Amino acid sequence: MYICIVKLEQAIQSTKFKNEMHKASLNILYTAWWLKTQMSKVLKEFGLTHEQYNVLRILKGKYPEQLCVKDISCRMIEKSSNVPRIIDRLVIKKLVKRADSPTDKRETVTTLTQAGLAVLAASTESVNQLMDEMVKMENKEAEQLNVLLERLRGTEV
Amino acid sequence: MYICIVKLEQAIQSTKFKNEMHKASLNILYTAWWLKTQMSKVLKEFGLTHEQYNVLRILKGKYPEQLCVKDISCRMIEKSSNVPRIIDRLVIKKLVKRADSPTDKRETVTTLTQAGLAVLAASTESVNQLMDEMVKMENKEAEQLNVLLERLRGTEV
DNA sequence: TTTATTTAAGTGTATATACATCTATTTTTC
DNA sequence: GAAAAATAGATGTATATACACTTAAATAAA
Numbered sequence: 502m503y504i505c506i507v508k509l510e511q512a513i514q515s516t517k518f519k520n521e522m523h524k525a526s527l528n529i530l531y532t533a534w535w536l537k538t539q540m541s542k543v544l545k546e547f548g549l550t551h552e553q554y555n556v557l558r559i560l561k562g563k564y565p566e567q568l569c570v571k572d573i574s575c576r577m578i579e580k581s582s583n584v585p586r587i588i589d590r591l592v593i594k595k596l597v598k599r600a601d602s603p604t605d606k607r608e609t610v611t612t613l614t615q616a617g618l619a620v621l622a623a624s625t626e627s628v629n630q631l632m633d634e635m636v637k638m639e640n641k642e643a644e645q646l647n648v649l650l651e652r653l654r655g656t657e658v
Numbered sequence: 659m660y661i662c663i664v665k666l667e668q669a670i671q672s673t674k675f676k677n678e679m680h681k682a683s684l685n686i687l688y689t690a691w692w693l694k695t696q697m698s699k700v701l702k703e704f705g706l707t708h709e710q711y712n713v714l715r716i717l718k719g720k721y722p723e724q725l726c727v728k729d730i731s732c733r734m735i736e737k738s739s740n741v742p743r744i745i746d747r748l749v750i751k752k753l754v755k756r757a758d759s760p761t762d763k764r765e766t767v768t769t770l771t772q773a774g775l776a777v778l779a780a781s782t783e784s785v786n787q788l789m790d791e792m793v794k795m796e797n798k799e800a801e802q803l804n805v806l807l808e809r810l811r812g813t814e815v
Numbered sequence: 816t817t818t819a820t821t822t823a824a825g826t827g828t829a830t831a832t833a834c835a836t837c838t839a840t841t842t843t844t845c
Numbered sequence: 846g847a848a849a850a851a852t853a854g855a856t857g858t859a860t861a862t863a864c865a866c867t868t869a870a871a872t873a874a875a
Contacts, residue, residue: 507808507811507812508808509804509807509808513733513734513735514732514733515719515733517719519786520797520800521797521800521801521804522789522793522795522797522800523789524800524804525795525800525803525804525807526693526789526793527735528803528804528807528808529686529689529690529693529803529807530690530693530694530735530736531735532686532690532807532810532811533686533687533689533690533691534690534735534736534737535811536683536686536687537687538737538738538833541833545833550833550859550860550861551861552860552861552862553860562672562674569823569824570823570824570825571822571823571824575671576670576671576672577670578670578684578687578688578691579687579691579861579862580691580695581695581861581862581863581864582861582862583861583862583863584824585824585825585826586825586826586860586861587860587861590859590860602823605822605823605870605871606869606870606871607822607823607824607868607869607870607871608823608824608870609823609824609825629676632679632680632683636679636683636810637812638679638682638806638809638810640677640678640679642806642809643677643678643679643681643682644678645802645806646682646685646686646803646806646807646810647666647678647681647682647685649795649799649802649803649806650666650682650685650686650689650803651664651665651666651685652795652799653689653793653795653803654664654689654692655664655794695863698863702863702864707829707830707831707863708831709830709831709832710830726853726854727853727854727855728852728853728854736831736832738831738832738833738834739831739832740831740832740833741854742854742855742856743830743831743855743856744830744831747829747830759853762840762841762852762853763839763840763841763853764839764840764841764852764853764854765840765853765854766853766854766855816875817874817875818873818874818875819872819873819874819875820871820872820873820874821870821871821872821873822869822870822871822872823868823869823870823871824867824868824869824870825866825867825868825869826865826866826867826868827864827865827866827867828863828864828865828866829862829863829864830861830862830863831860831861831862831863832859832860832861832862833858833859833860833861834857834858834859835856835857835858836855836856836857836858837854837855837856837857838853838854838855838856839852839853839854839855840851840852840853840854841850841851841852841853842849842850842851842852843848843849843850843851844847844848844849844850845846845847845848845849
């Protein structure tokens with residue numbers, strides 16, 4: 502058991518921020534890293550990486566439908582993830598199976614195996630349990646956080 | 659010019675969230691990816707990666723002091739970054755110089771070169787400009803966001 | 816219908832992440 | 846002061862990221 506570093510200032514040993522928005526952007530990057538690290542520790546027990554888990558969840562969302570690489574890519578949180586190679590590794594572990602698309606010969610379609618469903622169910626339970634233990638936040642606060650994050654991103658470039 | 663995807667639901671093509679906290683965690687991961695992607699586009703013009711830029715900023719924070727690898731590591735946003743190899747690449751580009759520590763023969767100390775200072779100044783200006791254009795957020799809102807992010811992380815494990 | 820364009824996915828490379836291991840020091844302990 | 850433990854950093858490997866490029870197939874344009 503260890504005490505988590507709470508304050509950003511402690512976490513990155515810095516107190517000099519240009520303004521609150523600058524601090525917020527570092528805070529988001531740090532919090533994302535923290536979330537991923539915590540989750541990865543749990544997923545490792547199931548032999549999964551964070552991104553492999555993400556692909557399995559996406560496949561589950563449409564199960565038993567078969568999804569092509571593009572359909573998976575556009576649902577990924579990190580868009581630039583290299584989905585074909587993540588699928589390669591899931592195929593080796595027999596958690597998904599891949600086939601040629603019947604309608605478009607360019608596409609390959611992927612779906613969960615029974616093993617994939619089982620591993621996903623078990624790992625999801627562990628991840629949810631971790632989140633419940635780790636994050637003590639009121640529903641109202643989480644709602645507010647969602648609003649602020651979308652306001653932050655909500656603009657044209 | 660393109661319209662950014664604002665809503666998380668659109669960005670990851672999903673509307674099924676366990677609860678607001680689950681949505682918030684995905685929202686943080688997505689927003690962090692979005693911020694890093696936007697910043698990396700700017701940094702690429704200076705031949706820098708996001709992590710190389712982070713190391714340069716940390717060195718600037720203590721300049722002209724020389725920092726050992728450990729001092730840099732503990733200030734990184736992503737703690738597991740492999741600082742020795744990031745420094746390797748910055749040395750090749752002649753943006754930093756590395757020397758043996760006079761006080762501890764195990765340590766190597768790193769400091770910015772004049773070129774490093776110049777590249778950092780120019781790239782920081784571009785990054786700040788991007789952030790100003792991209793993120794339209796009131797100071798009060800950013801403050802609130804910081805409070806919520808730290809509440810999210812503020813717990814024991 | 817033939818060519819041109821677009822699209823889907825796979826491949827290659829440099830960098831980064833995550834983690835384990837190794838070596839050379841320094842510090843601690845006896 | 847010598848042996849044990851801890852620390853700093855380098856190194857190796859598998860996976861992921863970011864981006865450019867290739868190939869095959871589908872679609873659009875001529």
